[in-house]
Amino acid sequence: MNRKLRMGMVGGGTDAFIGAVHRLAAFMDNQIELVCGCFSINPEVSKSSGKLYFLPEERIYTTYQEMFEKESKLPEGERMDFVTIVTPNFVHFDPAVMALDHGFHVVLDKPMTFTLEEAYKLKEKLDETGLTFALTHTYSGYPAVKHARKMIADGQLGKIRKIFVEYPQGWLSSKLEDTGNAQASWRTDPKRSGKAGCMGDIGTHVHHLAEYMTGLKVTELCAELNVFVPNRLLDDDGAAFLRFDNGAKGVLMATQIAAGEENAIRIRVYGDKGGIDWEQMEPNTLRVKWLGQPMQVLRVGTSLDSAVAAHNTRVPGGHPEGYLEAFANIYRNFALTVRAKANGEEPTPEMLDFPGVDDGIRGMQFIETVVSAGYNDEVKWVKFGETI
Numbered sequence: 001m002n003r004k005l006r007m008g009m010v011g012g013g014t015d016a017f018i019g020a021v022h023r024l025a026a027f028m029d030n031q032i033e034l035v036c037g038c039f040s041i042n043p044e045v046s047k048s049s050g051k052l053y054f055l056p057e058e059r060i061y062t063t064y065q066e067m068f069e070k071e072s073k074l075p076e077g078e079r080m081d082f083v084t085i086v087t088p089n090f091v092h093f094d095p096a097v098m099a100l101d102h103g104f105h106v107v108l109d110k111p112m113t114f115t116l117e118e119a120y121k122l123k124e125k126l127d128e129t130g131l132t133f134a135l136t137h138t139y140s141g142y143p144a145v146k147h148a149r150k151m152i153a154d155g156q157l158g159k160i161r162k163i164f165v166e167y168p169q170g171w172l173s174s175k176l177e178d179t180g181n182a183q184a185s186w187r188t189d190p191k192r193s194g195k196a197g198c199m200g201d202i203g204t205h206v207h208h209l210a211e212y213m214t215g216l217k218v219t220e221l222c223a224e225l226n227v228f229v230p231n232r233l234l235d236d237d238g239a240a241f242l243r244f245d246n247g248a249k250g251v252l253m254a255t256q257i258a259a260g261e262e263n264a265i266r267i268r269v270y271g272d273k274g275g276i277d278w279e280q281m282e283p284n285t286l287r288v289k290w291l292g293q294p295m296q297v298l299r300v301g302t303s304l305d306s307a308v309a310a311h312n313t314r315v316p317g318g319h320p321e322g323y324l325e326a327f328a329n330i331y332r333n334f335a336l337t338v339r340a341k342a343n344g345e346e347p348t349p350e351m352l353d354f355p356g357v358d359d360g361i362r363g364m365q366f367i368e369t370v371v372s373a374g375y376n377d378e379v380k381w382v383k384f385g386e387t388i
């Protein structure tokens with residue numbers, strides 16, 4: 001395979017938020033082109049969106065079922081190679097399974113599915129088809145995060161003891177779902193979002209970030225979930241104490257009612273030799289704190305000396321790289337993997353460095369556990385992936 005990968009989309013019309021970001025990320029490295037889509041639940045919006053994206057009429061579909069059926073019948077040289085699914089959480093599993101059944105690789109946004117049971121079934125389907133799957137946990141795409149992960153894996157911080165990870169947002173501080181805001185409306189509706197609100201939407205991101213950066217796994221948690229905005233149906237705030245499989249302890253916080261906050265993700269990881277501190281709103285700086293020595297300030301493009309940081313960095317230091325590039329790293333590594341496999345080559349570990357189905361299962365287990373623990377004042381610790 002010596003060409004761009006052909007991408008289809010489910011969701012991502014002019015009525016949507018994150019679909020446009022996916023396209024920017026997918027196209028950034030000239031590895032991928034958009035060839036078709038069912039861009040909206042509203043057929044008119046799907047049609048008008050596809051036209052805006054300069055697609056031929058016959059490749060703009062009004063249902064994803066129609067898209068997978070018709071695309072799979074096109075000649076191999078024309079049909080899409082993979083689909084990106086960027087719909088509300090309750091429309092993740094069906095299109096993903098249907099795409100795999102029709103032979104298409106899948107990029108899916110988080111949380112992976114609506115229920116944990118669906119997550120296990122999706123893994124079975126992937127095992128059965130052997131196709132490639134990426135889950136867009138964006139924050140794992142940053143070069144500074146990958147470099148920190150390498151430092152931790154190399155033991156530079158010593159034995160990891162303490163992890164603080166937080167994601168405060170403020171945009172759901174009032175009852176935005178009653179104002180016609182589409183994104184707020186499905187995120188606060190248990191029938192479309194799933195068991196969790198804030199914890200499913202952004203808690204899963206920081207849970208993933210903590211496990212990805214440290215290479216550790218949460219084994220148990222103790223949580224409190226809150227609904228601050230009156231009559232809201234799902235959590236809009238919460239926190240959890242975490243126990244990790246190496247004995248480290250963590251504190252996770254996610255909230256969407258921290259009035260005035262943007263996307264203030266921060267992770268701090270401390271070992272017995274030192275710690276790292278990274279904030280996504282200042283993504284090109286990695287602060288490394290050493291016991292008894294001055295703090296180091298490492299910068300993307302200048303002083304991150306790992307191969308993994310270089311592989312995921314595009315411009316020299318001081319030229320800001322950020323959210324779109326982090327997203328694009330997931331797409332590029334996914335595309336390199338799909339192409340390598342198509343050519344009968346073994347993808348390198350750097351190509352394979354993107355979140356997949358096992359991360360998605362961990363995310364759904366996190367939702368299950370944090371919701372189970374989060375409203376129960378009687379039981380202190382809940383085992384990860386279990387309910388009480």
Ligand SMILES: NC(=O)c1ccc[n+]([C@@H]2O[C@H](COP(=O)([O-])OP(=O)(O)OC[C@H]3O[C@@H](n4cnc5c(N)ncnc54)[C@H](O)[C@@H]3O)[C@@H](O)[C@H]2O)c1
Nearest residue numbers: 011012013016017018039040041086087089109110136138
């Ligand atoms: N990775 C990230 O950082 C990130 C950021 C934002 C959102 N997300 C995730 O992306 C997904 C979409 O979120 P959003 O904020 O863009 O939502 P949105 O409401 O803005 O957009 C959803 C889109 O899906 C379409 N849609 C719904 N049902 C459909 C169907 N049956 N067929 C075709 N299209 C359909 C809608 O018409 C719309 O175009 C969610 O799962 C969310 O959790 C991830």
